[in-house]
Amino acid sequence: MDINFGMRLNRNFKKKDRNLNILYQPIYSSNISNSHLNTDFVYLQGQLPNSSLNQERKQENFKMEHNAYITYMEPWTKKFRTEFNYNFIDNKTSNNRNTFDYGGTNYDIFNPALSNNFENKRQTNKIGTKLIYEVKKYKVSVGTSYRNIFQQNINITTGQKLQLSVNNILPTASFNYRPNQGSNLSVFYNGSSQQPDITQMQPVVDNTDPNRIVIGNPDLKTTFSNNGSINYYFYKGVSDRNLYTGSNFGQTYNQISYATSYDSLGRTISQPINLDGNYYANLYFGAGMPLFKRFMKIYYNLNVSHNNNVSLVNGERNISQSSTFAPGLSFEKHTDSYNITLGSSYSYNVPKSNISIQSNQPYYSYNIEGSVYFKLPKKFAFTIDGDYQNNGNRASGYNLNYFILNASVSKTFFKTEDLMIAIIANDILNQNINNQRYISSNQIVDTKTQIIKRYFLLRLVYKFNSQKTKVEDEY
Amino acid sequence: MNIKHFIFSFIFMLLLLNTKAQITNAKITFERKTNLYKKFKGENQRWIKEEDKIKIEYFEMYVTDSCSLFKPQDSDLKENLSWATSKNTVLQDFNLNTRYLIKTMWGEELHLTDSLFKRQWQITESSRKIAGYACRKAIWQANDSTRIYAWFSYDITPSTGPESFNGLPGTILGLATEDGGVVYFAKKVELLNPEAKQFILPKKKKIYTIPELKAQMEKQYGKEKWFKSMINEQFGIW
Numbered sequence: 170m171d172i173n174f175g176m177r178l179n180r181n182f183k184k185k186d187r188n189l190n191i192l193y194q195p196i197y198s199s200n201i202s203n204s205h206l207n208t209d210f211v212y213l214q215g216q217l218p219n220s221s222l223n224q225e226r227k228q229e230n231f232k233m234e235h236n237a238y239i240t241y242m243e244p245w246t247k248k249f250r251t252e253f254n255y256n257f258i259d260n261k262t263s264n265n266r267n268t269f270d271y272g273g274t275n276y277d278i279f280n281p282a283l284s285n286n287f288e289n290k291r292q293t294n295k296i297g298t299k300l301i302y303e304v305k306k307y308k309v310s311v312g313t314s315y316r317n318i319f320q321q322n323i324n325i326t327t328g329q330k331l332q333l334s335v336n337n338i339l340p341t342a343s344f345n346y347r348p349n350q351g352s353n354l355s356v357f358y359n360g361s362s363q364q365p366d367i368t369q370m371q372p373v374v375d376n377t378d379p380n381r382i383v384i385g386n387p388d389l390k391t392t393f394s395n396n397g398s399i400n401y402y403f404y405k406g407v408s409d410r411n412l413y414t415g416s417n418f419g420q421t422y423n424q425i426s427y428a429t430s431y432d433s434l435g436r437t438i439s440q441p442i443n444l445d446g447n448y449y450a451n452l453y454f455g456a457g458m459p460l461f462k463r464f465m466k467i468y469y470n471l472n473v474s475h476n477n478n479v480s481l482v483n484g485e486r487n488i489s490q491s492s493t494f495a496p497g498l499s500f501e502k503h504t505d506s507y508n509i510t511l512g513s514s515y516s517y518n519v520p521k522s523n524i525s526i527q528s529n530q531p532y533y534s535y536n537i538e539g540s541v542y543f544k545l546p547k548k549f550a551f552t553i554d555g556d557y558q559n560n561g562n563r564a565s566g567y568n569l570n571y572f573i574l575n576a577s578v579s580k581t582f583f584k585t586e587d588l589m590i591a592i593i594a595n596d597i598l599n600q601n602i603n604n605q606r607y608i609s610s611n612q613i614v615d616t617k618t619q620i621i622k623r624y625f626l627l628r629l630v631y632k633f634n635s636q637k638t639k640v641e642d643e644y
Numbered sequence: 645m646n647i648k649h650f651i652f653s654f655i656f657m658l659l660l661l662n663t664k665a666q667i668t669n670a671k672i673t674f675e676r677k678t679n680l681y682k683k684f685k686g687e688n689q690r691w692i693k694e695e696d697k698i699k700i701e702y703f704e705m706y707v708t709d710s711c712s713l714f715k716p717q718d719s720d721l722k723e724n725l726s727w728a729t730s731k732n733t734v735l736q737d738f739n740l741n742t743r744y745l746i747k748t749m750w751g752e753e754l755h756l757t758d759s760l761f762k763r764q765w766q767i768t769e770s771s772r773k774i775a776g777y778a779c780r781k782a783i784w785q786a787n788d789s790t791r792i793y794a795w796f797s798y799d800i801t802p803s804t805g806p807e808s809f810n811g812l813p814g815t816i817l818g819l820a821t822e823d824g825g826v827v828y829f830a831k832k833v834e835l836l837n838p839e840a841k842q843f844i845l846p847k848k849k850k851i852y853t854i855p856e857l858k859a860q861m862e863k864q865y866g867k868e869k870w871f872k873s874m875i876n877e878q879f880g881i882w
Contacts, residue, residue, distance in 0.1 A: 247721050304720045350726070351751020406750020407857070408850075409864075463864070505867055 171198040186244040194236040202228045216434045224283070225276035229265040234258065250301050252312070258293040265325075286325040289367060293318050299341070308345040313338060322367040331370060335391050337362040352403035359396055365389035365425055369441045382438045390443050394421040409466065412456040420448035428481035446479040446488065465502040468512075471495070482524055489522040491608065508542040520608045530613075532562040532606060548581045563606055567615040571600040579628075589630040599623040667800045668709040672775075672817065673717070673832040674806055676701045678729050682825035692725065699729055703828070705806060706838035707815055711737045712804040713843050732882070734808050735845060736760060743808055744845060745854075749878065755847060758854035761808040765794070774817040775830040782812055786881050791822045800833070807882040854879060 173196040180189045206224045210217075237257045244250040268283040269276040297314030315338055322331040341359040348354075370387045400415035423443040430438050455470035472495045480487050499512025515535040522529060540554035553576040560569050579591030603618040678699045680692045702717040716731035733746040738760075745756040765782045772779055772795060779795035786792050794809060795818035805816025806828045817830040852860075858875060865871050 303722045305722055306720075308722075349751070349753060350748055403751075405752035407752050407754060407861070463860075 170200075171196075173197065184244065186242065186250060188240075188242045190238075190240040192236075192238040196232070196234040196236070198230075198232045200228075200230045204228070223271040224280065225269045225271075226283075227267045227269075230262070231264075232260070232262045234260045248302055248304055250303070252299040252301065254295075254297045254299075254314075256293065256295040256297075258291075260289075260291040260293075262289045263287065264289075281326075284326070287368075288323045288325060290321045291318065291367075297339075306347050308343075308347075310341075310343045312342070313340045315339075316362075318364055320364065320367050322370075331367060331387070333364065333367065333370070335362075335364050337391070337393070351405055352401075354401045355399070357398045360393065361396065362391050362393050363425070364391045365441065369425070380436045382436065384438065384440050386441050389425060389441060390423050392421050392423045392425060392443070394419055408459075409463070410456070410458040412454075414452075414454040416450065416452045418448075418450040421445075424479070426478070426480045428484075430483050442481065444479045444481070444486075447477060449476045450474070460500075465500055468497075468499045468501075470497045485524060487522060487524045489520070489608075491521070492519045493517070506544045509540070511537075511539040513537045520613075527613075530562060532560075534558065534560045548586070550579050550581075552577050552579075560604060560606075564613075564615045567604060567606075567617060569602055569604045569617060571602055572598055573601055574598050585632075585634055587632045587634050589628075591628045591630075593626040593628060594623075595626070596621075596623045667833075667835060668707075668802060669835070669837045670707045670800055670815075671834045671836055671838060672705045672707065672800075672815070672830050673834075674703040674705060674828050675831050676703060677827045677829075679825045680725070680728050682823060683728070692728070696725060699725060701729065701731065703731070703806065705804075706842050707800065707802050707804060708838060709802050710739050711735065711843060712802060712815075713838075713845075714806050732807060733845065735843060736804055736808065736810060738803070738810075745808070746845065747878075753848070754857070755851045756854050756857060757851060760810055763809070763811055765812055767812070771795075772818075775833045777817060777830075777833065779817050780814075787876065790881075792881065793820045793822070794818065 173194065175192060175194040177193075178189075178191040182188070204226045206222055206226060209219070209221045211219050235258070238254070239256075240252060240254045242250060242252050263286075265286045266284055268280040270278040270280050272278045293316065295314050295316040297312060299310055299312030301308065301310045303309075316336070318333075318335045318337075320333045323329075339360050339362060343358070344356040346354040365386075368385070370385050370389050396417075396419035398415065398417045400413070402411070402413035404411045422445055424445070424447040425441050426444045426447075427439045428442045432438065451472065451474035453470070453472045455468070457466060457468040459465070460467050473493065475490065475492045477488065477490050480489070493516060495514065495516040497512065497514035499510060501510040502508065513536065515533065517531065517533045519531040520529060536556060536558045538554070538556040540552065543551045545551060553574070555572060555574045557572045558570065560567070562568070573595075574597045575593070575595050576597060577591050577593040579589055582588040582590075599622045601620055601622045603616075603620050605616050607614040607616070678701070679697065680699055681689055681697050684692065702719075703714060704717050705712060705714045713733075713735045715733040730748055735744040737743070741760050743758055743760055745754075745758070747754055747756065763784045765784055767780060767782045770781045772781070774795055774797070777797040777799055779797045782794045782796060784792045784794065794805065794812065794816045796805070796812040796814040796816045798814045800815035800817075802815055803812060804810045805812070806819055809816050809819065817833075819828040820826070858879065861871070861875070
């Protein structure tokens with residue numbers, strides 16, 4: 170059961186732009202679940218004797234949280250104003266897990282190693298201020314917050330108590346330039362900090378897979394991240410041109426990452442640790458404009474990104490990087506009686522890991538898609554669209570290329586066109602499939618999944634419209 | 645004979661002093677009040693608070709007997725509800741019978757040229773004082789559903805006015821739509837000679853003529869429901 174709601178009070182004062190805003194949100198949730206675990210472990214090379222698990226697990230979770238935000242804005246002059254804000258979060262959760270092994274007739278053998286009963290308490294107090302300078306074309310805002318987070322974790326069964334209190338200073342700054350109604354440049358920076366999950370510090374064993382053991386780290390520190398972004402766009406309605414471009418970037422100190430080690434039998438033991446060296450950056454660009462004296466319109470875009478993640482594998486620093494280069498291009502033509510679109514996008518991905526050379530194989534995918542919409546006489550309409558996907562450079566058997574073709578015929582009735590009946594055919598060539606590639610520090614995983622293929626649909630849409638005229642479609 | 649001469653000259657002097665000199669050069673400051681609740685009916689009203697209902701903006705007009713320039717007053721303060729109204733710059737040239745218009749439409753600054761907008765005025769008997777000048781009221785039937793009222797002053801002679809208004813026997817010092825939703829009133833008239841460089845506008849590369857722009861928009865959006873009323877609002881009234 171979940172209950173949550175919010176209450177907000179907003180007060181404007183006599184003095185212009187003086188404003189007080191209070192928000193309070195309580196959240197309550199409780200959850201009881203009962204599950205059975207029935208697993209056989211078979212070691213094909215005899216590394217360990219075969220075994221099996223037959224357990225019942227009862228889990229009770231309960232959460233009560235109070236969130237309060239107060240924001241107060243005070244104008245000093247026509248151009249300067251200050252914002253004061255305070256945020257209070259009080260969070261109490263309890264997790265009670267009881268595991269019973271099968272004792273021949275019933276699940277009645279209590280398993281204390283896989284049972285636990287925790288009570289967690291977490292309180293956040295954050296106070297901050299911002300100075301804002303705003304004129305017709307510029308807005309500059311600089312601010313900082315001081316935050317304290319207090320966490321406590323009590324193990325009811327053993328009586329063990331873990332406590333953590335963290336103080337942070339979190340700065341923020343933004344700049345906005347608006348030369349005219351249709352364009353905007355914004356630059357944004359903020360510092361943020363994340364504390365470790367208290368259960369990451371608690372040695373708790375999850376045996377769902379005895380081949381992967383996770384242990385806790387009581388010395389985990391909080392992270393600190395610097396994040397920035399820049400964005401510029403313009404939109405010209407009469408010339409029918411638009412452009413957007415920007416970049417997001419950031420890095421993290423003491424990122425909570427994992428140290429994984431493999432024992433002689435191939436089992437993994439993982440522990441969370443703090444590591445430096447994580448960063449990311451991406452750049453995006455897109456634009457649209459008319460071509461050949463407004464005969465048709467062209468859109469083009471480009472996304473480039475780079476990620477750097479650090480972890481430890483068998484005690485060695487493993488740096489895994491992933492870079493992507495993805496351009497796209499499309500054309501469209503709209504008239505009263507038909508619409509045509511044709512487009513293509515390409516994505517080239519380069520993963521790199523200093524430990525595992527085998528992961529370092531670039532792979533790509535591209536797609537070509539098009540659609541045609543025709544208005545026919547007697548209020549009929551016909552559409553056809555196709556999407557060809559090509560995936561390359563993957564494990565053999567996973568370089569899947571497929572072409573999805575859909576078509577539909579529809580007719581509207583009445584002067585107001587309130588009734589529409591359509592026959593829709595999806596994936597006429599019966600080729601739909603889902604494939605993904607996932608890369609981690611020392612693994613490349615290619616998956617393919619069966620999903621719904623060819624099917625037909627009869628659709629009826631009736632618009633309840635009290636006006637005597639045709640209601641335009643909203644999209 | 646001497647006394648008659650003297651009396652005539654005296655009366656002549658009095659008459660001369662009593663009639664205000666005909667003014668041909670001036671800088672006029674206009675205040676425009678727009679009733680946003682009348683402009684945006686229905687859903688959009690919820691974005692506009694009751695105390696922001698009337699938006700007030702300032703414009704300046706430089707008048708000479710050969711041309712006039714109407715433009716928004718510079719201000720570097722943040723504009724509240726900047727999306728709700730738009731401000732045009734209009735340069736009217738009486739000798740060449742042309743106007744140069746800078747207007748922002750759909751997020752883009754457009755530079756347009758056209759001939760002067762000629763209107764059929766009906767001058768009435770009513771009068772009022774605006775900015776210290778006696779003004780006479782005139783009416784223009786803009787279209788089937790609305791009329792525009794204008795108050796012009798005989799004392800300021802150039803036949804011009806705010807936006808693209810002209811054609812009355814004097815400069816227009818007040819303008820109002822029939823429902824009072826948009827009202828321009830002169831607040832201050834300064835008798836000075838505007839410098840020639842005031843009338844030089846920064847020109848853009850792409851300059852449309854108004855008929856050219858209308859034709860291009862007609863080709864693209866002519867079939868849309870909102871097209872006719874949009875064209876009327878942008879080019880047919882102001």
